[in-house]
Amino acid sequence: MSTASLFNFDNRFRRELPGDPDPRNAVRQVHGACWSDVLPTPVSAPRLLAHSREMAALLDLDEADLRSPEMAAVLGGNALLPGMQPYATCYGGHQFGQWAGQLGDGRAIALGEAVNRAGQRWELQLKGAGPTPYSRRADGRAVLRSSLREFLCSEAMHHLGVPTTRALSLVTTGDAVLRDMLYDGHPADEPGAVVCRVAPSFTRFGHFEIFATRGEHALLARLADFTIARDFPELAATAPAGSETLRAAWFADVCARTARLMAHWLRVGFVHGVMNTDNMSILGLTIDYGPYGWVDNFAPGWTPNTTDAAGRRYCFGRQPDVARWNLERLADALRPLFADAAPLAAGLDAYDRTYAEEAARLFAAKFGLRKWREDDAELAGEIFALLERAEVDMTDFFRRLADVDRAAPAVDTLAGAFYRDDLLRQQRPAFAAWLQRYAARLAADARPDAERRAAMNRVNPRFVLRNYLAQQAIERAEAGDTAPIDELLDTLRRPYDEQPARAQFAAKRPDWARHKAGCSMLSCSS
Ligand code: AMP
Ligand code: MG
Numbered sequence: 001m002s003t004a005s006l007f008n009f010d011n012r013f014r015r016e017l018p019g020d021p022d023p024r025n026a027v028r029q030v031h032g033a034c035w036s037d038v039l040p041t042p043v044s045a046p047r048l049l050a051h052s053r054e055m056a057a058l059l060d061l062d063e064a065d066l067r068s069p070e071m072a073a074v075l076g077g078n079a080l081l082p083g084m085q086p087y088a089t090c091y092g093g094h095q096f097g098q099w100a101g102q103l104g105d106g107r108a109i110a111l112g113e114a115v116n117r118a119g120q121r122w123e124l125q126l127k128g129a130g131p132t133p134y135s136r137r138a139d140g141r142a143v144l145r146s147s148l149r150e151f152l153c154s155e156a157m158h159h160l161g162v163p164t165t166r167a168l169s170l171v172t173t174g175d176a177v178l179r180d181m182l183y184d185g186h187p188a189d190e191p192g193a194v195v196c197r198v199a200p201s202f203t204r205f206g207h208f209e210i211f212a213t214r215g216e217h218a219l220l221a222r223l224a225d226f227t228i229a230r231d232f233p234e235l236a237a238t239a240p241a242g243s244e245t246l247r248a249a250w251f252a253d254v255c256a257r258t259a260r261l262m263a264h265w266l267r268v269g270f271v272h273g274v275m276n277t278d279n280m281s282i283l284g285l286t287i288d289y290g291p292y293g294w295v296d297n298f299a300p301g302w303t304p305n306t307t308d309a310a311g312r313r314y315c316f317g318r319q320p321d322v323a324r325w326n327l328e329r330l331a332d333a334l335r336p337l338f339a340d341a342a343p344l345a346a347g348l349d350a351y352d353r354t355y356a357e358e359a360a361r362l363f364a365a366k367f368g369l370r371k372w373r374e375d376d377a378e379l380a381g382e383i384f385a386l387l388e389r390a391e392v393d394m395t396d397f398f399r400r401l402a403d404v405d406r407a408a409p410a411v412d413t414l415a416g417a418f419y420r421d422d423l424l425r426q427q428r429p430a431f432a433a434w435l436q437r438y439a440a441r442l443a444a445d446a447r448p449d450a451e452r453r454a455a456m457n458r459v460n461p462r463f464v465l466r467n468y469l470a471q472q473a474i475e476r477a478e479a480g481d482t483a484p485i486d487e488l489l490d491t492l493r494r495p496y497d498e499q500p501a502r503a504q505f506a507a508k509r510p511d512w513a514r515h516k517a518g519c520s521m522l523s524c525s526s
Contacts, residue, residue, distance in 0.1 A: 006065055009083030009112040016226055028133055029102055035087040040109050041130025045174025046076025050485045052155045055168045055198055060116050075196045076171045077129040084111045088132035092210035093278025094329050103278050104134025121200055128194040141177045145474045146526030147193035150289040156465045156492040157286055162264040164286040165199040179525050201231040205330040206278035212333035221337055227282060248343030255327055255351035257284025262320040263358035268461055269295035269394045271316045273305035277326045291522035294464050296509040297419055298387035298394040306523045320355055327351055365459040366398055368452040370445050383434055390427040393417045393508045398460035402453040406442045409435035461495040462506050468513035
């Protein structure tokens with residue numbers, strides 16, 4: 001096989017934006033530049049553990065290309081293909097509400113922008129490929145457990161229809177990485193890994209914030225106009241480049257995309273866990289899978305991130321508010337590009353409006369209603385309160401709700417979604433009363449049950465990457481068995497299909513996983 005001509009690279013980010021003239025790969029503050037030259041640091045023994053065939057197809061790669069040792073070397077950071085020009089980018093961010101200064105790609109190294117035969121642009125990025133000028137005090141590496149979680153969840157989200165960065169490959173490095181997983185003073189060696197992430201753009205809110213904070217307004221304008229031209233081509237055609245009109249339309253579009261993303265997360269029960277502004281994609285993609293989690297028993301206050309356990313800033317139910325707060329920080333950063341703040345305020349209004357519309361659409365769809373009526377909010381609010389009080393599994397509940405017989409609604413249809421028999425017994429009358437009202441509402445909708453069921457099952461997934469499932473795959477992979485990764489990935493390809501043979505992956509969180517590290521709580525150590 002020849003890997004020489006696999007990709008056609010057109011590295012616009014590097015070509016059109018200023019780079020750091022200092023060639024040293026040493027930790028420092030980088031001023032006046034969007035990126036720094038840096039090569040991945042080679043690893044001992046790169047080996048492909050898993051790959052996404054859909055992402056490979058989008059990059060015009062076939063299985064033989066991907067499985068070759070030459071490709072493992074590239075995806076592990078040991079070799080470059082013609083056209084690859086590795087670099088790390090400079091960004092800042094607000095972390096947990098505080099401005100954190102320069103962050104940047106501390107362990108992610110872009111290889112270049114591959115343009116596929118269909119003309120789509122896909123930036124390839126190795127995460128865990130070694131130190132960069134932005135590594136601060138860390139090692140630039142990533143461990144297998146967090147890499148596997150990022151690899152699987154990126155692809156699972158894509159199949160769920162949620163905007164996300166993608167993952168092409170998961171490679172083990174053969175090197176150990178030292179981590180104190182629980183932050184309890186017990187560091188241990190873990191297997192290292194590299195994920196090849198893929199997205200049209202990895203630009204974050206923090207890329208704009210860093211230049212605004214430093215007063216580098218010309219660079220801020222250049223990055224904004226570059227982003228519009230490269231990443232929002234359909235917008236770029238609507239007004240002159242560099243005009244306030246275009247920049248305002250762009251900010252409003254970022255706001256609307258972010259609103260749609262929040263509605264999707266709510267729909268599927270995803271909690272990002274670290275919604276710092278450096279983890280917010282300008283394209284409204286889910287980005288940076290760290291201590292994320294999936295809601296098991298419905299609880300708006302639940303957060304998977306142990307670092308956030310006290311404040312719950314990034315808990316499930318707060319994500320839409322946090323997204324808006326983050327957009328406000330982006331608006332602050334973009335303020336120097338506008339004569340007054342009105343266009344930015346209009347963008348934030350677009351966030352509120354879009355989120356309200358999306359939430360109404362999403363709730364109607366989740367409950368199987370043709371259209372959301374104002375009084376439906378009460379019906380939904382009641383069941384959400386009940387689901388929380390009775391500790392009912394969110395994913396399982398909505399699949400079972402689709403099975404409810406409008407003519408004879410029965411709590412037994414839902415019983416399997418309860419975690420606790422005592423709470424089922426205690427709350428049974430409340431659920432029965434709610435089901436009566438729900439059935440009456442469905443009757444008013446006059447939609448045949450079969451049609452409603454099919455529609456609900458298209459938006460309420462049967463399979464999500466439950467925390468314990470990822471943890472099981474990790475433990476097996478650490479023991480050398482990668483078959484579960486492929487089986488899980490294969491199941492998550494069709495998350496809305498019944499797939500009876502894969503029922504084990506739809507099972508609610510087992511008891512052993514309730515308080516286990518990696519299943520119910522995750523640290524940022526990765
Ligand atoms: P995160 O919390 O993973 O989004 O990371 C926040 C910042 O820390 C980003 O600038 C990352 O690049 C950087 N970072 C996280 N882990 C490492 C690591 N092991 N080595 C270098 N930089 C890191
Ligand atoms: Mg990050």
